[in-house]
Amino acid sequence: MIAAALTTDSFLERLPVLARDTVTGLLPVSWRWLAGSLLEIIAILASFGLLFAYLTLAERKILGRIQNRPGPNRTGWFGLLQPFADGVKALTKEDVVPAGADRVLHFLAPVVLVAVSLLGFAVLPFGRHLVAVELDTAVLYFFAAGTATELAVFMAGWASHNKYSLLAAMRALAQLISYELPLLLSVVPVVLVAGTLSTTKIVAAQGGWSLGFIPHWHVFTPWGAAGFVLFMVAALAESNRSPFDLPEAESELIAGHLTEYSGFKYALFFMAEYFGMCALSGMAVTLFLGGWGAPSALLEWIPSYAWFTAKLLVLLLGFIWIRATLPRLRLDQLMKFAWKFLVPLTLLNLANAAGWSLTAGWTGPLQLVRWAVALSLVAVPFVVLGRTLSAGSAPRTYRFA
Amino acid sequence: MSPLQGCLLLSAALFSVGLVIALARSNAILVLLGIELMLNAANLNFIAFWRFHGGTAPATGVIFVLFAIAVAAAEAAVGLALVIALYRHQKNLRLQEATRLRG
Amino acid sequence: MTFTFLILAVIILGSALAAALRPNLIHCALLLVVSWLGVAGFYLWAGAEFVAFAQVLVYVGALSMVVLFAVLLTRQSRAELRVDAPETRRAVWAVIAGVAVSGVIGTAVFATKWDSAPVTAPEITVRGIGLELMGAHAAALLLLGVLLTAALLGAVVLAAPDRPEKEEKS
């Protein structure tokens, strides 16, 4: 780690750290740790707040483009000021609390949600030197922190005295619990192969290139690719994004657990959703896409956090794209998909990864065998399971388009 | 008062609170939760001894707690299933009314 | 006796006591979740990260969900959630029992002579725990897996309604 740092320890690379040290340098030593952590928190809040703001805009723009409409383009150039306008609107709006509502929980829900969804960022290594908390059990921590979101959603749904909200809360619980499983199981192979739970070590394990341009990212192994896809699917569901946005299915239950929320609380929910999305994408980047690692030795002069951001943005774009593309699932389809398709596949993938790490010593022709076996272990169950589950429900064909 | 004693007292208190919940409340779910609390108190003891009372193996207490947590999860799953069954059986959850087995 | 410990103790006991007194079932459940979180905090304070996060995952992540599900599944109307206050006789007995137990344990704690030598925190890593689990406690781990599977199936069977056409909830 240190050696790597020395080789590519450009000024740009160390810029954020330097900035922090200069600021904390002004303070007496006993306070520095506090100031340092505060600074980190502020940095994360600021950057991801901004990212959130423009993500909303980007989403609306991209959706617009995909649906052949301009999207917001009035406030500022290309509507660049739109997010702030929205913020102002949200802040100035009246905060309505239904009569029969459980006031305390109704207020707590969004707060808890945002707070919890922020927790995850603490262990993401944004750059070579940029990780807020170095934990030995970072991955576990990340998911432990994530679980509380479910509680918040439930609180929201139950507190606002409204049947739609409650239904949505139930749905959300069912969905979150069901997809917690594949999410965690799709991470286990990485932990197994990297042999550690710490995010920084996992990133370090993916460092290096073969032939100088093929990075050793997990996504470039059969099990890694499968795990990545599974993880992203489960992440979609965990962050209530379309096509898994049943809890807030407008067509069925007005706005789900958000029905009775308005003004800033609503904005908080919105924010929390995007934070969760970002955090999960960041985790995906860390686990499968080599974290802040550059895709090629030649490109290492670009600072690591830039790479991280780039990968993160690509994934977020994928989120938006999927939302624009796929229709919403039905509840039973949702459950079936989780329990009958994702979970078995993740388990098989775990076995696959175990086999991979066992056969690490194989070389030459054996290498080919190893790849063939791993690939077949990925492909065959996918095809078979898909065929068997989708049997009978053939794609609907319309006589008249 | 050494930290160990503090931890033990805390766990004792937690245990008795759990006991009170389990004894006083009539709702089956709450009784179950009280029992979960008692389990937590026990785990708390394990960690306390592991941390403040030099043991032999470095990780024994931790592993014991991990096992205990897993078992607690299983227990809760079965317990809540029982609760649901009970509810289907008699249209409420008042435990004091579930006395079908009285001698 | 650090400050953190006291705060944690207050959180744990306070939320638990509140849960014991609140009439509203949902509030009780959520308060207990808080108390569990406090316990997790205690583990962190004691330096057992892994256990702490496991506690959060299991209790806050899974158990509370199941509890809330049970609550929502087993209520006819909203009024049902307001659990009738415990009748005094049982409550009194309960308090007596609780106080007696804690008193006994407390006296036991004070009566025992602990070797007052402060011990350093044992060094454990996740790796260490993993090796320990897979090595010395492998059999126990397997048994645990069997137990969990059995519990899962048992829960499904218990909670499944007798009439097959309704779909099971667990």
Next chain:
Amino acid sequence: MNFSATHLWMIPALPLLAAAIGSLTPRGGRKLAAGAAIAAMIGAFVLSCGALVTALAHPAVHGYANFAWFTLGNEVVRVGWLLDPLTAFMAVMVTFVGALIFIFSLGYMKEDRNFTRFFCFLSLFAAAMLGLLVANSLLLLFVCWELVGLASYLLIGFWFHKPAAAAAAKKAFLTTRIGDLGLLLGLLWLYHVRGTLLCYDGGAGVLEQGSLTALAGTTVAGGFALSTAIGLLIFCGAIGKSGQFPLHVWLPDAMEGPTPVSALIHAATMVAAGVFLVARVYPLMLADQALANVPVHALTVVAGIGAITALLGAAIAVAQNDIKRVLAFSTVSQLGYMMLALGVGSWVAAIFHLLMHAFFKALLFLGAGSVIHAAHHEQDVRRLGGLGRRMKATFATFAVGTMALAGVPFLFSGFWSKEAVLHAAHAWPVSSLPLLVGLAAVVLTAFYMTRLITGIFLGAPRTDAAGEAHENSAVMTGPLLILAACAIGLGFLGTPAWPWLQSNLGGVVVPSESIWEAPGLMLLSIGLVVVGLGTGWAVYGRRRNVNASSVDPLAQAAPGLFAVLAARLGFDEFYVATFGRANTWVAALADGFDRHVWGGLVSLLARFGEFSGLLNREADEDILNRGFDRASAAVRGAGQTYSRAQAGEAHGYLRTVALAFVVFALVLLLGGVR
């Protein structure tokens, strides 16, 4: 392929496995069951060929591998495998013919809904038969012997919904049991005398010199040598299994089973087991030859029985109308031939004839089966006819089989083996009767075969069924062709010019059966064959415009004789009238005895019991019971008291537990326990 006796068990193991598979496959799995059976048979055939090659390396030695089966007290029962040319040749024949017949069954049993069960039984039979062949212990041989009987029972009664089939199965089972009883007695006696049933065991085996001399030395009641007695008892088994007079009655009825079964079991393999048995224990049979002052030699009896059977079967066959019955009786008579050969001291000739007969008789039966299948299960010669035009392959192969059976000179295997037998008979010093009987049987054989073949294939079809018959699929004709080729070709393995088979079987170049000693005999037999064929042709060949109901020419000529023959000399009736009657009578007697004598005693005892009970009850009522009542009342009361504690209330229990804990903890604390 080197193949030691230790691995011999694999040969029967394969079909056994197939049987297991077949028994586990549901009705639907026709392909699986049949495939397993056939594959196992072919595998066994390959193994047997390996065994044969190994055995022929040293024909004279008996390779064996013995092992302890189980221990009773201090008696260790040992069994083992035996590998010598006899075993090897038999195994090859069984597996080869078996495989062909299995394949034939594919076509023949196509419509049967118990297809899988059929193949399961067939495999079971094959396993038992092969086990019988490779057994080195007479005990193991007996076990397999009985298993073979069981399989035969199951297969004869395969169409148990037909009463005739069920009856035939029962008849076959019981009749062979009679013989097996003798066999069992013989084995028990042998074990009692020698303490082992291993054939070859490094000098300790029952078929080895030491025991043979001992057996021949001792004499038993009636002046018989012990070996004679035991040999004859064992021969009883052979009589039963090989359908020898007087136990031949079951074999014709066994034709109620499916034709492949008749071909495999009741023509080629199982019925030959008797011959094989005698050949296996031949040293024992031979042991008393040296003795002069014994009333009779075992082999003499064998020869006598063989001669009688040969003539009897041939004669009865003349007057039968059912194809399969004709063939069955011819089987009986051919088996008689083999026994005769054994009896006159040339077991090699017997085995030679056995092998050849297996091929061409299987061929004949399969041909009959093909005819029957084509003619919609019409097996009456009188109602067939004119099939030769429509079923050329079957006709040709059947003709080959016929000529082999009839012993048409030089080209066909039957001729050579028959000649071997006849010459053996000729060379027998004791009596020339067997030779004459054999020659007579030759004529009859040629005659009835001509009758049969003309009846089936020549002339005009006499019923619609015969008219509509058409050739069967290749899966049925294929085995016919192969078997026909064997029926022609295999004979040359045993020509006197080059007696390869004989020399390898015996392990020594056998003299004396060489034809050149008695060329006249050969010419005579050829002449007799010609006579037989000629008369047959004269009587049946040139009949025109006959129909199903027209009377048999023989019947016109000699009605009485023909009727008697057609009634199979009334053996069945005789048995029913004598043994059956006696059996029922004894049964009735025993029944009456049971009912009245024993029954009376028992009821008397019962009466006494009742009486004593009567006395007891009074005592019980007022003395014992009251005490019991009080005790149980007390218990009930206690139970009620305690059951109040079980309020069924969880809280109560939990509270109790907690307070109890408190109490105990206090006790500990105040007690100062650390």
